[in-house]
Amino acid sequence: MPLTDLEIAKQVDMRSIWDIAKRADIPEDAIEPYGKFKAKIDPTKIKAKKKQGKVILVTAISPTPAGEGKSTVTVGLADALTKLDKNTMIALREPSLGPVMGMKGGATGGGYAQVVPMEDINLHFTGDIHAITTANNALSAFIDNHIHRGNDLRIDPRRITWKRVLDMNDRALRQVTIGLGGPAQGVPREDGFDITVASEIMAIFCLATDLSDLKERLSRIVIGYTYDKEPVTVQDLGVEGALTLLLKEAFKPNLVQTIEGTPALIHGGPFANIAHGCNSLVATNMARNLADYVVTEAGFGSDLGAEKFMNIKARNGAFSPEAVVVVATVRALKMHGGISRDALQAENEDAVLRGLVNLAKHIETVRTFGVEPIVSVNRFITDTSAEIEAILSWCQKHNVRVAITDVWENGGEGGLALAKEVLEVVESENHFAHLYDVEESVRTKVGKIVQQVYGGKDVIFTDEAMRDLQMIEQNGWNILPICMAKTQYSFSDDPKLLGRPEAFSITIREIIPKLGAGFLVCLTGDIMTMPGLPAQPAALNMDVDVDGNAIGLI
Template sequence: MTTDLSIAQAAKLEPITKIAAKTGLQPAEIELYGDTKAKIKLPVTDRKHQSGKLILVTSINPTPAGEGKSTVLVGLGDALNQLKHQTIIAMREPSMGPVFGMKGGATGGGYSQVVPMEEINLHFTGDFHAITSANNTLAALIDNYIMRDNTLQLDPRRVIWKRVEDVNDRALRNVVTGLGGVMQGVPRETGFDITPASEIMAILCLATDLADLKRRVNQIVVGYTYDQTPVTVGELGFGDVVTILLKDAIKPNLVQTLAHTPTIIHGGPFANIAHGCNSVIATQTAMKLADYTVTEAGFGADLGAEKFLDIKTRALGANPDAVVVVATIRALKYNGGAALADLTTEDLSSLEAGMPNLLKHLKNLRQYNLPLVVAINRFTSDTEAEINLVKQACATLGIEAITTDAWAQGGQGTQDLARAVVKLTEQANDFQPLYDLDADVAAKITTVARQIYGAKEVEFSKKAQRQLATIKANGWDQLPVCIAKTQYSLTDDPAELGAPSDFVFHIRELVPKLGAGFIVALAGSMLTMPGLPKVPAAVKMTIDDNGKIDGMF
C-alpha cells in the first residue's frame, strides 16, 4: 500500500548544501544538522530579492474528510519552480502532540511532501524542545522567586504563567504545585499548556531578530502583585536566561520537498489557540532569497488567515500578494450534512448545502482587498458535475476555482494553479487589516466575530468583563486580538458546520500576551492543552531493529 510515509522513505534527497546553493546561501551561512537539514545563520545579508512576492495558502474549516492544505502548498511551490520561478516554501514545524494524537503531521502528502518527513514530524532540530525548556525554566524561576524573597510581592494566586509540554496530556490541564512542605515551594494552582500554544512560541514566531526576541521576552506578564499590579519578566530579571535557551531555536530550518524545492520550516504556533503562522524571520528570509515565497496559515481562513492578516503582517511589514483558498468536494459535502462514509458518492445536494462555508471564507478574505483563487484539491471520487458546481459558485463572486492533483502528481498536478497565482500577484492590491489598533479590545473582538465568523453579538463572561477593565487600566488596549476557538466551525461550537449566522459568540476569558504583542480571547470551551483520542495515532506506529518507522501517516 502506498502511503505518505512509504513515498517519503523511498525518496532520494539532495544534500542540504545543494539545496542551500539554490537559494544563494553560502556554506558559511548555514549550520548543518546532518546531510538533509540545516539552520540558517542570522542575520541573512541583503540579497537582490528585497521585495519577493508573498503567496498565502489557507483553507475552509477542517473536517474529518481532510482538506490537504499543506499538500497543495507544497505542490504549488514545486509547480512554481518547475515553471522557472525561483520559489521557497515557508511552513510551520509540526507539533508532536497532534502527530501522536489524531491530526497527523504537517509536511504535506503523497508526492507533494517536505522531507525528511519522519524527522520533521518528530524531534527535527530541537526547536520545540528549546521552547519548552525556556518556558519551564521561567516557570521554575518564578516559583523560586515567590518562595525566596519575593521583593515585588508577586501573588501566588495571580500567577498566570503556566508550564508546557509538546504532548496531548489532559491530565496536566489543572495541577497543584509546591506540595510537600516549606522547602518544596509555595503551594498554588496552575496547569500545563501544549508547547505550540505558549507565548514563548508566539514570541519566537513574531520576533524579527534576537534583540527583538529578548525585548519581547522581557515584556511577558507572568502575574500580578497582591495589589494587582502586573509583573513582567524584565522586572524579575529573567529575560536573558530565557533568551539564551532560544539562541539556536530562533534560526530558521532549511529542508527540501520531494522535488527538491528549498523549504524553510520554522515555528509552530497553533492557529486555534495562538496565531498559527510560521516565523516572521523565516518569511522575511525566504522573501529575500526568492522571487516567490509560498507560505501558510493554520486551520481555516477564519482562524489562520485572519491572524496572519491582522497580526503577522504588522510584525512582518508586508502583506500577501495573493491568497489561495483550499477546498475539497468531500469536505464541502460533509459541511452540507453528508455522512463521512458517503463522501465518495456523488451528492450534488449536500455539496450545494455545504458551499456556503467556502463562499463565506471568500467573502471574508475579500474584506482585506487581496486577489483570491480557490484550489480544489481533487480526489478520485470527485465527479465533473461536482467540480463544475464549485467552479460555478465561485464564479458568482468573480473568483476562479482551479482543480489540483498535488497528492498524486506533485508540482505537475498543480501547474494550472501556479500560473493563475503568478497572474494574481501581478495585480495591484490595496491591503487593509480588518480593524484599527486604536479600537478597544472588546470592539476588535466584536469586529472579528461579526465580520469573519458571522456572529450577531459577542457575550463576555463576568470574568472576561473584569479582565477587559484590567486591560484598559494597564494601557494594553492598543494590541491586536488573537481569538482562541474551535477550528471546526465558524462559531464557538464545533458541531455547527456550514456557515451559521446571527449567533451569539461567547468569550469566557482574556489573557494578556504582551511579549507576543496580542491579547488572547478564549471562546466557548476551547482548551489550551488538547487530549488524546480513544485510539491515539501513537499506538499504530512501529519501529524495527534497524530504526525504520512504520504506521506514521
C-alpha cells in the first residue's frame, strides 16, 4: 500500500526555516519566523537585482476529476532545476479551506514533490486568508454602519455590490437578509457571501506591488451606488487606511520549503475560475530578486489561469514568462476522449488520441502569446507504454517539446528531463505579447479571449450585461483588462463539453467592475462566487489523533 501525501510529508526531516532562508540568500533582518518551519519575509528588506530571475509558468490542460497534478509538477520541476545546480525558487498560491474541506483537496503538490509543512499550509498557515476575510467583512460593517448613522453619502441599499466573505464552501450563505430585528440592529437589506478567494481584496492583495499601492487600490474599490446611480468607493467612506492596517502583516510573503529543500514562497490565493488565479505579485517579484529561476503556476488550464497570468499579472508586473509548461496526464486525456472515470484503468490508446485535441488547443493558446510550450506528461502507475507512446508520437509529429515526469514517485530526479527541456526554451529567444491592448473596447477584448483562447465562435451579451457595459463605459472603466469567470472544465461555458468543442458561443450574463484589482469580471454560465460542498466532502475523512497529528488531509 503506497504512502499517502500526508504520510510522506510527515516523514520529512525538514530543515530549519533559518537554513532555508540562508539558502535563498535572505538577510536575517527580513525574516520573521512562525515556528521552526515557516516565516514571513519583509519585502522592504529584499534588494532589487538588476538582472531578475526568469519566470517559468506551469499550466495544464482542461482539468478533469481524474487529476492532472499541476502543483506536483511545479514542485518537482523546481527540485529538478535545483538538482541541476540552478538557483531556483517556487512561487505558489495559498490553499483555500473551501476546496481543502470540499472536493479538490489541498494545493501543496503530492508524493515526493511537495511543499512542507503541508498540514500547516493546507489549513490556517500564517493566517493570511483570515486577514483578508477580516478586512473584507470590516468593510461590510463600515458600509452598514454608515447607512445606519444617517447615510451622508446617500448609498442606495438596493445597489450595494460589496458582499461579505467566508473561506469555506457554504451555499446557504449565497443570499441572505441582514439588519432584521428593529432600528437598533441596522437597516434591513439583501446581502450575500462569496468565498474569500473570490473577494476583490484577495485580488488586490495579489496584484499590489507594495503597501502604498495596496492602500491606493483598496481606496478605489466600488462598494455600490448612490440613489443617483453614482459609484461609491472605499475612499468615500474613508477606511482605506484601516483596511491596509488589517493586511499589513499578511502582505509579507511566506517562506517554506519543498521536501528536497528548495525555497518556496506561498502567498495569496485567488480562484482562477472566478478571479485571476495567480499567487501574489509581491512574492513573485521577491523570488525574481532572490533566484535565477522562478517556477510558478496559474490555476486550472491555460484558458483560465495562464490567460489571466499573461494579460493581467504579467502586464501589471511588467515581466513575461520565459517558458510555459503544459501538464497533461493519460487519464485526463482519456476523459477528454470520451471515457468515463470508472473506465480509466483499462488501456485505451484510441481514447488518448481522441483526447489530444484538448492538449492541442492549450498548446495553440500558449503559442498565441509568443511563448513556446513544453508538455509535461505526468505519469500515473496505471499508464501503459502504448498510451504514453501515443502522446510522445503526437508531440513529435506536431513539433511540440515534451517530457515524461515521474516527480510524484521520484521527486526532483523524476523531473530532470522536463527541467532540461525548460532550460533550452528559457535560454532561447521568446516573443511574448499580450493578447489585447487595454485601450480596445470591452467587446473586442472579450471577443479575442473567446475566439483565440477558447476557440469559440462569438460572444452573446445578455440585457443585464449590456446595461453593465453602458455603465462601465459612462464611468470610463472600459480601459481595464478582462477577467473571465468561467467553468474550468471546458473551453466553453458548458462544463459538460469536454475535449475541444467548436462553433460555440459564450454568454456574458454580468460584468462587474473591480477598480481596486484593476479588471472587469465577466460572469459566464452558472459560475458561482460561493461554491457548495459535494455530497461526500473530503472533510468526512479528516480527523486528528491524540497527539494532535492530522489524519486524512490531502
